[in-house]
Amino acid sequence: MKNFILCVTALLCFRVSYAQTNKTFGKGNIKGVTVNASSNASNGIKTLMSTGYMPNSKASSRFLSQATLGPKLSEIQGLQNQGIEAWLDQQFAMSPSFNLQNYVQNMHQSMVDSLTARNPTGNYTLSNVFIDDWAFDVAWFQANMVAADRLRWRVSLALSQIFVTSRISAFDDNPYALASYYDMLNKNAFGNYRSLIDSITYHPAMAVYLTYMNNHATDTLAISASNPTKKQVFPDENYAREILQLFSIGLFELNNNGTEKKDANGKSIPTYDNDDIGNLAKVFTGLSWSHSRYLGDNNNVTKWSYTKPLKFFPRDSSDKYIRWWANPTSWRIVNGHEPGTKTFLNQTVPSRPVTDGKLDIKDALDIIFNHPNVGPFMARRLIQHLVSSNPTPEFVDRIATVFNNNGAGVRGDLKAVIRAILLDPEARDCCAEKENVAYGHLREPFLRYMNLVNGLELRNQSGTYRNVMVDLYDRIEQKPLYSPSVFNFYQPGYVPDGPLQAAGKVGPEFQMLNSLSFANYMNGLHKWIISNDPVEYWGIFSGEVYKPDQDPNFNxxxxxxxxxxxxxxxxxxxxxxxxxxxxxxxxxxxxxxxxxxxxxxxxxxxxxxxxxxxxxxxxxxxxxxxxxxxxxxxx
Structure with missing residues (x-):
């Protein structure tokens, strides 16, 4: 170990201890180095990291391109004076500033009020006036034009592409389902991963999308001569499979740095098998709509049914609503929740009365939450969305370590994880691109659009922005909660042909890029910029008078x-x-x-x-x- 005194100014000196004879200082190179400030400050090490200095204009813009949906010039200039860490502190301190569900309902009520004013005897109500899913898009765009918690909305967009639910093939054009789900993501964006997966599991939008709504226990009625056509019915396995593969641990066992573990034969080690899925599926049984009288009661499902957490039913029918099976003289009550033990991921959810089935769900989510894969899995996914498609193993390891323990003994602290990602030397090093040709990521089409909207500071006179984003989706095939499948608009492991493939790297967003999609993007740019028509304004009810103060353009x-x-x-x-x-x-x-x-x-x-x-x-x-x-x- 060698020591020397590094004097930066006449007033500030540092004692640097290093474990190597040759060391390059700066650019985040701090391994084996400690720095003690003469003032006894504990953060002297920041003098060797980019986070220890106020960002210049390019560094400010670069940070905001990762932490927001596109920087504004005023934000770039403000960050130069405020500093990155102070900006993060300010953003993390903000509560969710915009409620999408409330905004959708207010739009809905304005439709009812307008129709009633035109026809007082029409008996119009929220229940009998239809509102389409574009109302969610209007609410989402309005939020992103006015919300101050810009980091939250950036993180929530990333979460919406990891914990995917989509209006395609689900929800019957119901904007309340979408708004409620996105509000839930906003609420949990800076919370704990364990609370997030709990909220997702109990959200009706996920239950409908991944088909475990009214999922019931295995029907074990035996096939007999008097009942030859009876088939056993097993719990739906859709959510059990996706929560493991896509939401938590992935397909193969991981080291903390995100690399795959190998067995004695050099092969990747699967994290689960079909038996694990089958047993976990038994856990997610007995859940239905909050207003249900019994499991399987789909009567009176309304727009607002999607806005309340699922209700648990240990049995699939009550004494009043008994299910009839095959023989008109035979009646029985079937378990809604699967009884018995459920073993998966080499751990067992104990047998308990079906009336305590919610504890099964809690135990199962705890098992998933504490699996060692979750840290590196979530670290890599979030880094890919915010910073780079190909983070180094060292980057993943640092973030997974924070997920495992935020420094205060707390596992799954998403606020600490997001902070660590955005402050990591690999994220902040402006020279990384020169040293790693696979660094960064292709901007996905929707982020390019929002980058333009923010960068040119789209404005109108009213402060109300009614963008239905229908034409936008037709051009770029992307907008929030409109993924074509549970695998998102693009897969995190997608490998495009060319240099990335040759280098053994991935390029997820390239899955959306081809000659046609890029031509559509350029045509979109022409419409938005050259023709100065950046939003798609619709009236919210038939005969509404056009409001030019709600139709913005780029000035x-x-x-x-x-x-x-x-x-x-x-x-x-x-x-x-x-x-x-x-x-x-x-x-x-x-x-x-x-x-x-x-x-x-x-x-x-x-x-x-x-x-x-x-x-x-x-x-x-x-x-x-x-x-x-x-x-x-x-x-």
């Missing part, structure tokens, strides 16, 4: 002065910073600049650019930035 008139030939690079630098975090290469910037300089431009006698020509030139500049390869790959 870039303040930038017209930058359309001059001698200032166009200044304009491009500004939006390179906001949209692309300053990553557009000089040669690509020169190409874009030359395109713009070849567009017609005239000036008045005072040298002021013509507004129409300036507007066209600047919008084309933004368009070209957002199709540049350097923009599309966020590093």
């Amino acid at each position: 870039i008139s303040a930038d017209y002065v930058l359309a001059k030939d001698n200032r166009i690079r200044e304009f491009l630098d500004k939006y390179n910073l906001i949209l692309a975090q300053g990553r557009i290469k000089p040669e690509n910037m020169s190409i874009i600049q030359n395109v713009l300089l070849n567009m017609p431009m005239t000036y008045d006698v005072n040298g002021v650019p013509d507004a129409t020509l300036a507007d066209r030139r600047l919008r084309m500049g933004i368009f070209l930035i957002m199709i540049a390869p350097d923009y599309l790959i966020n590093k």
Whole structure:
């Protein structure tokens, strides 16, 4: 061990102890190094980490591109003065600021009120006036235009693509189901993973989507000569399979750094088998709608049935509602919840009375929660969504360690996990891209759209933003809670052809990229930017008067002065910073600049650019930035 004194300024000295004879300081290289500040401060080590310094404009934009749905110039400038850790503290201290379910219901009530005003004898109510699932999209977009808890909404979007439920093939266009589920994600985004999977398990949207609503115990009625056609019915296994494969532990046993464990023959070790699934499926039995009178009672399911946690039924019928089986002289009550022990993942949920079946669910979720795979599994998934598709094993290991113990003995603390991801040297190191060609990720289409909305600071006069996002989905095939399957819009292990495949790396978002999807994206950009038509405004009831103050567009008139030939690079630098975090290469910037300089431009006698020509030139500049390869790959 060697020691030396490192004097940074005349007023601040550090004693650095290191375990190697050669050490590169900075860029997060702190292994084997301790730093004690002369003031006896405990965080002297931050002097060797990027988190120890106030971010410059590019570092601010880069951080916000990971922590929000797209930075605004004012946020970039504010973060330079506030600092990343202070910003995180502020964001984590905020409670959920927008309730989607309430907003949907208020829209619904306005439909009822408007219809009643036009026809007072119509007897319109929330129950008999239909509202479509686009109301959820309007609410979601409104929230993201006004909510201050920007980190929460970024994390919730990631969670919605991990714990997938989707309106495709489910919910009958019910916006309350979607709003309630997303509100639940927002509530749990900075909470504990154990509480999150509990809330997900008891949410009707998940129960309907993964088909364990009214899931009942094994029907063991024997086949006999008097009942030859009777078939045994086993608990539905859909949720049991997906909670293991997609929501918690994955297919193979993992080391803490996310790499797969191998057996003596060098083969990956499965985490579970069909017997595990079958036994776990027995746990998730006896759950139904909150208003049900008995298991299997699907009467009177309303829009609001999706907004309350599931109700547990140990039996599938009451004395009043008895299920009839095969023989009109034979009546019986069948268990709603599976009795007996349930063994999975080499652990056993004990046998107990079916009336205590909710304890079975609790025990099963505890077993899943405490499985050693959960830390590295969730660490990798969240890093992939927020920072990079191919985090190093060291990065995964650091985050999984925080998941396992937040420093205060708490397992599953998502707030600590998110903080650790965003502050990790691998996330904050601006030079990582130069050392790792697979660093970063392809921006998924919906994030590009929100990046544009935030970067150009979409505004209208009213502060109400009614974007149904129907045309948006048709163009980019992505919006919240509209995944084509439980496997999300793209799979975390997807490997595209080309250099990533050759390097043994993954590129999840590339699963959505092809010549047609990119052409559709460019056509969308033309509509949003060039034609200045960034949202799709619909009336919420027949005959509603158009409200132009609720139909926003991009006003870039303040930038017209930058359309001059001698200032166009200044304009491009500004939006390179906001949209692309300053990553557009000089040669690509020169190409874009030359395109713009070849567009017609005239000036008045005072040298002021013509507004129409300036507007066209600047919008084309933004368009070209957002199709540049350097923009599309966020590093």
